[in-house]
Amino acid sequence: xxxxxxxxxxxxxxxxxxxxxxxxxxxxxxxxxxxxxxxxxxxxxxxxxxxxxxxxxxxxxxxxxxxxxxxxxxxxxxxxxxxxxxxxxxxxxxxxxxxxxxxxxxxxxxxxxxxxxxxxxxxxxxxxxxxxxxxxxxxxxxxxxxxxxxxxxxxxxxxxxxxxxxxxxxxxxxxxxxxxxxxxxxxxxxxxxxxxxxxxxxxxxxxxxxxxxxxxxxxxxxxxxxxxxxxxxxxxxxxxxxxxxxxxxxxxxxxxxxxxxxxxxxxxxxxxxxxxxxxxxxxxxxxxxxxxxxxxxxxxxxxxxxxxxxxxxxxxxxxxxxxxxxxxxxxxxxxxxxxxxxxxxxxxxxxxxxxxxxxxxxxxxxxxxxxxxxxxxxxxxxxxxxxxxxxxxxxxxxxxxxxxxxxxx
Amino acid sequence: xxxxxxxxxxxxxxxxxxxxxxxxxxxxxxxxxxxxxxxxxxxxxxxxxxxxxxxxxxxxxxxxxxxxxxxxxxxxxxxxxxxxxxxxxxxxxxxxxxxxxxxxxxxxxxxxxxxxxxxxxxxxxxxxxxxxxxxxxxxxxxxxxxxxxxxxxxxxxxxxxxxxxxxxxxxxxxxxxxxxxxxxxxxxxxxxxxxxxxxxxxxxxxxxxxxxxxxxxxxxxxxxxxxxxxxxxxxxxxxxxxxxxxxxxxxxxxxxxxxxxxxxxx
Ligand SMILES: Cc1ncc(COP(=O)(O)O)c(C=O)c1O
Numbered sequence: 001x002x003x004x005x006x007x008x009x010x011x012x013x014x015x016x017x018x019x020x021x022x023x024x025x026x027x028x029x030x031x032x033x034x035x036x037x038x039x040x041x042x043x044x045x046x047x048x049x050x051x052x053x054x055x056x057x058x059x060x061x062x063x064x065x066x067x068x069x070x071x072x073x074x075x076x077x078x079x080x081x082x083x084x085x086x087x088x089x090x091x092x093x094x095x096x097x098x099x100x101x102x103x104x105x106x107x108x109x110x111x112x113x114x115x116x117x118x119x120x121x122x123x124x125x126x127x128x129x130x131x132x133x134x135x136x137x138x139x140x141x142x143x144x145x146x147x148x149x150x151x152x153x154x155x156x157x158x159x160x161x162x163x164x165x166x167x168x169x170x171x172x173x174x175x176x177x178x179x180x181x182x183x184x185x186x187x188x189x190x191x192x193x194x195x196x197x198x199x200x201x202x203x204x205x206x207x208x209x210x211x212x213x214x215x216x217x218x219x220x221x222x223x224x225x226x227x228x229x230x231x232x233x234x235x236x237x238x239x240x241x242x243x244x245x246x247x248x249x250x251x252x253x254x255x256x257x258x259x260x261x262x263x264x265x266x267x268x269x270x271x272x273x274x275x276x277x278x279x280x281x282x283x284x285x286x287x288x289x290x291x292x293x294x295x296x297x298x299x300x301x302x303x304x305x306x307x308x309x310x311x312x313x314x315x316x317x318x319x320x321x322x323x324x325x326x327x328x329x330x331x332x333x334x335x336x337x338x339x340x341x342x343x344x345x346x347x348x349x350x351x352x353x354x355x356x357x358x359x360x361x362x363x364x365x366x367x368x369x370x371x372x373x374x375x376x377x378x379x380x381x382x383x384x385x386x387x388x389x390x391x392x393x394x395x396x397x398x399x400x401x402x403x404x405x406x407x408x409x
Numbered sequence: 410x411x412x413x414x415x416x417x418x419x420x421x422x423x424x425x426x427x428x429x430x431x432x433x434x435x436x437x438x439x440x441x442x443x444x445x446x447x448x449x450x451x452x453x454x455x456x457x458x459x460x461x462x463x464x465x466x467x468x469x470x471x472x473x474x475x476x477x478x479x480x481x482x483x484x485x486x487x488x489x490x491x492x493x494x495x496x497x498x499x500x501x502x503x504x505x506x507x508x509x510x511x512x513x514x515x516x517x518x519x520x521x522x523x524x525x526x527x528x529x530x531x532x533x534x535x536x537x538x539x540x541x542x543x544x545x546x547x548x549x550x551x552x553x554x555x556x557x558x559x560x561x562x563x564x565x566x567x568x569x570x571x572x573x574x575x576x577x578x579x580x581x582x583x584x585x586x587x588x589x590x591x592x593x594x595x596x597x598x599x600x601x602x603x604x605x606x607x608x609x610x611x612x613x614x615x616x617x618x619x620x621x622x623x624x625x626x627x628x629x630x631x632x633x634x635x636x637x638x639x640x641x642x643x644x645x646x647x648x649x650x651x652x653x654x655x656x657x658x659x660x661x662x663x664x665x666x667x668x669x670x671x672x673x674x675x
Pocket of ligand 1: 097098099123124125126127201202203244245246247248249250251318319320364366367392393394
C-alpha cells in the first residue's frame with residue numbers, strides 16, 4: 001500500500017472507490033446507485049468548472065470568511081516550555097467550525113443539480129447548524145437528523161438550526177448518537193432521493209461523500225500553507241500538525257496540502273476520542289486497533305464486535321462519538337504517513353481548562369482532544385519545533401457539559 | 410438451473426398465482442420461536458426469507474429494525490441463524506430458504522466460510538442489501554459455485570443499461586423494489602405503475618423469476634398479483650411485535666396473517 005505524490009488523496013482510489021485496495025467503496029442499496037452516480041458525475045464536472053470554482057471561492061471568502069487566523073499561543077508555549085504551539089483558528093469561520101466548508105459546497109451542488117431539498121446528519125450539531133445556514137442562504141429546505149442524546153447535550157446548536165428554519169428529526173434508535181443519525185439520514189435519502197440531496201457531515205459514507213467533504217475542507221490547509229510561508233518565509237523544518245479525528249473531515253482538511261511532505265519535516269497526528277478514563281467504551285477505531293468493517297456504505301477501521309455488529313461508543317465530545325472513521329485516514333494510517341492516538345474525556349477537559357486559562361481561545365471539546373496531545377508532547381520537544389493545532393470548533397455549544405463537569409458558567 | 414427456488418415459482422405458476430415470499434428475522438423474538446414461526450408459515454409460503462439481523466440496517470424501516478434489535482438483544486448469533494436454517498431444512502426439505510442481510514456480517518464471518526456454511530445447511534439463496542452490482546460480481550460467482558442463488562435487487566432508479574447488465578448476471582430470481590423507500594413504507598406508487606415497470610424487467614428475459622417487494626400488505630397484495638412472486642416482510646414483523654405486546658402467541662398470529670395473504674392471491 002503506497003501513497004502517490006502530486007495527486008490529492010481524495011482521488012487516490014481505484015475504480016470501485018477503494019483507497020489502498022480495501023478502505024472506502026460504496027456499499028449501498030441498489031436504490032442509491034443512481035443518485036450516487038449522478039452526484040459523482042456532477043461533482044466531477046463542477047470541480048473543473050471555472051464558474052463553479054469562482055462561486056465557491058466567492059462564498060468561502062465573503063460568506064465563510066476565509067482565511068481564518070493562524071496565531072502563536074505564546075502563553076501556552078511559555079508555560080509548557082518546549083515546542084512552539086500555534087493554532088489555526090478555524091472556529092472563526094462563519095458558524096464557528098470547519099463544518100461550514102462542506103455544508104456550503106453541498107448546498108452549491110444541490111443548487112446546481114436543481115434540487116430544492118437538502119438533508120444531513122449531525123452529532124455535535126455543527127454539521128447540522130452549518131447545513132441549516134447554507135440552506136437558508138441558498139433557499140433550500142433543510143432537514144437535519146440528530147440522535148436524541150445529542151439533541152440534549154448540544155442544545156445551543158439545535159437552537160441555531162431551528163432559528164435557521166431547519167427541521168430537526170430526532171433519532172431514538174440505538175445509542176441515539178451520530179451513528180444512528182447517519183443511518184436514519186441515509187434511510188430518508190433512500191426514500192426521497194428523487195428530489196432530495198444528501199450531505200454527509202464528514203469524510204465518511206459512500207466514496208463520493210468522502211471526496212466532496214475532503215475537497216471542501218482542504219481549503220484549511222491551502223490557507224495554512226500561505227500563512228506558514230508568510231510567517232516563517234518558508235515551510236519550517238519541524239512541524240507537527242495535530243487534529244482531532246471523528247469522521248476525519250477537519251483533519252483531512254488541515255493536512256491535505258502537506259501529505260506529500262516528508263513525515264520527518266511535517267508530522268501528521270490525529271487524536272481520537274478515548275472516552276471516559278474508566279470506561280471500556282471509546283470512539284477510537286484507528287488508535288485502538290479496531291478491525292476493518294463496513295458502516296454507512298464504506299469499509300474502514302470500525303468499533304464492532306466479532307459478529308460485525310457495531311459497538312456502542314462513548315465520548316464527552318458528540319462530534320467525535322462515532323464508531324467508524326474516514327477511509328482516507330485508514331489509508332494514512334496503514335501507509336504510516338499519519339500517526340493516530342487518543343485522548344480521554346478527562347484529558348480533553350483538562351486541555352480545555354489549560355488553553356482557556358492561558359489563551360484568548362475557547363476550543364470546543366473536539367479540538368480540546370487535539371490540544372491534549374499538544375500539551376502532552378510539547379514539553380519534550382525542541383524550541384524550533386512548530387506544533388500547530390487545528391482549533392476547529394468553538395466551545396459555545398458545550399456550555400452545558402462544561403458547566404456540569406467544571407462548574408463553569 | 411434446477412433449483413428449489415425455480416421449482417417453487419413453477420409450482421405457483423401451475424396454480425395460476427404468484428409465489429408468496431415471507432420475510433422474518435432469525436431469532437425474533439427467540440431462536441426457538443423464530444424456527445417455529447418459520448416452520449408454521451411455510452405451510453402457506455412458497456419461499457421463506459430469513460433475515461440475519463444487523464444493528465445498523467441502513468435500508469430497513471421501523472418494523473424490521475424493531476425485529477432485528479429484538480433478536481440481537483435476545484442473543485442471536487450468525488451460527489444460530491445457520492442452525493435455524495438447518496433445522497428448518499431438515500423438516501421442510503423442498504421449501505426454499507433465502508438468507509438476507511448486510512455485508513459486514515458476511516465479511517466478519519469470512520466470505521468463503523459463510524458461503525460454505527450456506528451450502529452445508531442447504532440455504533437456497535442469498536440477498537445482500539448493501540452489495541450492489543457490479544461490486545458483487547465476484548461474490549455472486551462464489552455463490553453460484555456452491556449452488557446458492559445470489560439474488561440481485563433492482564429498483565425504480567435502476568437505469569436501462571444497468572438493468573440489462575444485472576439481469577444478464579443474475580441467477581434464477583430477481584427482486585424488484587416497488588418504490589423509493591426503506592422496507593415497511595406505505596405503498597406510494599400505484600400498482601399499475603409498479604406492474605408496468607415490472608413488465609419491462611420481465612420482458613428482458615422471461616425465464617427469470619421476478620418478485621416484487623416493499624410496501625406489500627394484506628391491503629395491497631391483491632393488486633400486484635400478476636407478478637411471479639410477492640414478498641411480505643414488515644407486515645409480518647409488525648404482527649410479531651403486536652403479538653408480544655398483547656401477550657399472544659406470535660406463531661398463531663403470524664401464521665394467520667400468512668394464510669390470509671395467501672388467500673388473497675389464490
Ligand atoms: C468542532 C468539531 N470538530 C471535529 C468534529 C469531528 O468531525 P471531523 O473528524 O469530521 O472533523 C466535529 C464534528 O461534529 C466538530 O463539530
